Amino acid sequence: MLLYILKRVFYVVPVALGVSLLCFLLVHIAPGDPLVSVLPADASQALVEEMRKAYGFDRPLPVQFAIWLGRALGGDLGTSIASGRPVAGEVMKAVANTFILAMAATLLGFLLGGVLGFVAGYFRDSWIDRVATTLSIVGVSVPHYWLGMVLVILFAVTLNWLPASGAGPGGSSLWAWDWEHVRYLVLPAVTMSVIPMGIVTRTLRALVGDILGQEFVDALRAKGMRDGAIFLHVVKNAAPTALAVMGLQLGYLLGGSILIETVFSWPGTGFLLNAAIFQRDLPLLQGTILVLGIFFVALNLLVDVAQAALDPRIRRG
Amino acid sequence: MAPPPAAATILPPAQRHRGYWAGVGRRLLRDRVAMACAAVLLAILLAALLAPWLGLADPYRGSIARRLRPIGFTTPQGFTHWLGTDEQGRDMLARLVHGARLSLFLGVVPVVNAFVIGSALGILAGYAGGKVNMAIMRTIDVFYAFPSVLLAIAISGALGAGISNSLLSLTIVFVPPIARVAESVTTSVRALDFVDAARASGAGAFTIIRVHVLGNVLGPVFVYATGLVSVAMILASGLSFLGLGTRPPEPEWGLMLNTLRTAIYSQPLVAALPGAMIFVVSICFNLLSDGLRSAMDVKL
C-alpha cells in the first residue's frame, strides 16, 4: 500500500509540472505584450525596455519558467495588475469562498444522487427508477448558469424568499455559519449540486445494476443471506467506483463554479477569474488557474489512494 | 481497401446478412426517445439553416421604444413578437432561430475536431504502445488534469473573446478525454488475435489500423463523442455568457442569456428563453447519445 501511494505521488509530480507549465504558457499565448496593461499608453521605448527587464521578460522562456516556478513554490504568485495586491492572497481568499460553496453543493448533490442512484439501481424499471433517471438526465443536461437564473427568478424575484446574489448581508465578504449568511448560500449551492446529482445518480444506478447482476449476489442469496446483508455487500462493492466519480465531480464543481459564481456574484475563484479576464489581469488569471489546477491534481491523487485503500485489486494493478 | 460488397455478389438478396451498422440503425430506429430527440434536433437545425427564408424579423434591428416586451406582444403596426423582444427591442424569435446557427456550430464543431484529433492521437498511442504511448498519454494527462470548464475559460481568457478562439479552446478541451477513450479501446483491440493474424499475413501497421483497428475503435469513441456534444453546447454558451465567446450583436444563446440577465426582474419568461433552448438541445443530444450507446451496446 505504501509503495502504491509512493508510486502515485511519483507519477503526479510530472503532471503537476505539466500543469504549471501550461499555466505559465497561458500568459505567453495571450495576444499582445503582457506589459501593455501595466504601462501607460505613451510609455517611451526606454521605459518599456526597463519594465521588460524588471519583469524578466527579456530572458529566454525556460529561464522565465524556472524563475516563475521557483517563486510559485515559495507562495509568490506575482502581483495583480488591477489591484496591485499579491495574487496569492487574493486567490486564497477566493478559494476559501469557493470551497464553502463547492462543499455545500457536493454534500447536497452526492446525498441526493447517492440515494436516487442506489434506489434506482436496486429497483430497476420501477417508477422510482424512471423518476431518478429523468432527474439525472436533466441534471447533466441543464446549463447550470441558466438554472441559477431560473431559481433566482423563482425564489428571489417572485417569492422573495432568498437573496439573489452576494455572500452575505451588505455585500460583506466575511463568511459566518449563521442563517444570515447561509441564506445566501442556498441558491448557488442548490444550482451547483444539480450536476453531481445527475452524474452520481447515473453512475450509481448502472453500478448497482451491474453488481446485482453478478453471480456472487446469487451465491449470497443461495446461502440464505437476508436482503439487508446483501445490500451491504452491494454498497461495499460499489464504493470504490462511486468514490472515484465523486472525486472527479468535486474537481469539476470547482471548475464549473466559475459560471455559477458569476450568476450569483459569489466572491469565489470563479468571480475572481471573471474579473481577471475582463481586466486582462494575466497574473491573477494565471495564479487562479494554477491554484485550481494543482488542487485538482492533488484531489485526483487523494481519490486514487482512497480507492486503492477500499479496493485491493487496484493496488496490485 | 473499401470493404468490397462481397455479400451482394455472392448471396441472393434474400439471404444478405446484416452488418453491424445495419443492426445498430435498426435498433436506433426502434428507440422512440432517441428518435423523438433526433426529430427535435433536426427541426432546430433546419430552422437554423433556413432562418433567412422563414420570414422572420431582422435579428439585428431593435427599437428603443419596444424594449423587453412580453411574449405575444403585438405592435400597433400589427407585427406580433411571438416570443417578445430583448433588451434592445429586437425580436426574440428571430434571434433565437438565428442564434441556433452559432450555438449549434460551437457545440458540434469542436467535438468533431476533437474527435478527429483525439482519435488519431489515441489510436496512435494505443497501437504503438511503449514510449510513443507514454509521450502522448502523459501530455494528455496534463490537459486532463484541469476540469473542462476551467481549461476552456483559461485558454479563452488568455486568447481573448471571439468565435475562432472559442472554437480553439473548446477543441483543446475535448481532445484529451476522446484520446483517452480511443487509447484504451485501441489497446484492448490491439491485444485481440485478429490483429496478430493480420500481422502474420504480412500487413503493415497502416493497413492493419485502417482495416482492422478503425472499424472496431471508432464506434465506441463516436458514441463517447456524441455524449460530449451536450457538454460542448453548455460550455460554448457558458463562454459566451462570460463574454468570452461570441461578441455582440451576433445572436447566440449564451450571449443572449448574458445580455438578458438584468431583465429577469421585468421579463423573467423572456430572459429564460435562450437558456431553455440550450437546455432542450443539450438534453436531446444526451438522450440521443444514450440511445446510440445502447443500440451499439457500448460500455464505457
Next chain:
Amino acid sequence: MSAQPLLRVTGLRKFFPVRGGLLGRKVADVQAVDGISFEVARGETLGIVGESGCGKSTTARLLIRLVEPDAGEIVFDGLGLGDGLTLSELRRQAQMVFQDSYASLNPRLTVGDSIAFGPRVHGMKAAAARALAQDLLRRVGLDPALFAGRYPHELSGGQRQRVNIARALALSPRLLILDEAVSALDKSVEAQVLNLLGDLKAELGLTYVFISHDLDVVRFMSDRVMVMYLGKVVEIGDVEAIYADPRHPYTAALLSAMPSTDPDRRTEEAPLAGDPPNPIDPPPGCRFHTRCPFAEEPCRRAEPGLNPAGDRRQVACHVNDPSSGHSRAGRQGEAA
C-alpha cells in the same frame, strides 16, 4: 533426419520483463522460452505439449515473429531469417491458427473479407481474392454461398475455426502453426476439425506444428512430439515411442495423469503434485527437480542438457546421462 528440415530453430529465447518499483524499472524476467532448439521435417506434424505457462504459445508466436525473440535463429527451408529470408516471406510461408476462434476474426468484417485480407495485402486483385476466399471456404467444408457474407457472430465455434483455417491457408503457406486450435471446441466438433486438418495436410502437402495441452489429440495428430516444461524442452521424439516409454519423469507424470481406459497403460507412478514453479524465478539446476520423484543432488546443482536417447529421441534428464552422477543414471535405459 538427413534431409533438410522445413524448419530449424536454434537457441530460441524470450524473457518478458516484469516492471515494478517506483520507477517502473525492470525488476525480473518471466523466462517464457529459454533456449529451445528443434526441427520440423517436411510433411510431418510436430506436437508440442506441456502445462499452461510452459511456453508453448510463446514458442508459436516466436516462430512467426509476432513476438520478437531475445535470441535464437530460425531457418526455414534452408534459409535463415534475415539471411536470405525476409520476415514477410516467412510469414507468407508459415501461418497460424489461434485458440480463440472469435477473437481471431475481426467482428466488423465478413468472413469472406477476413479470408481475402491476406491475399489483398500481398497485392492480389479484389475479385481474385474474393474468388480465392470462396474456394478456400469450400475446401474447409463451408458453402461459400451461405457463409462468405456472414459475420463471425453468426457462426458457430467450429465454423469460425474452419474460417480461421481457411484464412491461414489463404497465402498458400507450407507450415501451419495450430496453437490450441481445437481446444475450445466441443468434442464432436473437435473431431470433425481434426479430420479436416488431416485431409488438408494430405491434399496440400502441409507441415504442422500442433500445440495442445490435450495429450490424446496430440497423439492422434502428431508424428513427433515435443514436451515443454517452464520454457525448456524436456523430451522430444516419435510420438508412439514417447507415449509408450516416456524417458523424462515429467513426460511420464503427464502421461500418467492422462485418463486412460486401457488398464495396461495405467501406471503406478505418482501423478504431478502441485503447480509448476513461478517462471519469474525458476529453480536452479533441473527446473523439474522441485516436483520430480527422482530428484537428487546433481539435479539441484546442474541443468541437464538435451541429449540423444535412442532412436530419434532426445531427453533432458540426468538419469539419462551416465556422467551426471545421478544414482539411477544408466539404469533407466535397461529397465525399458
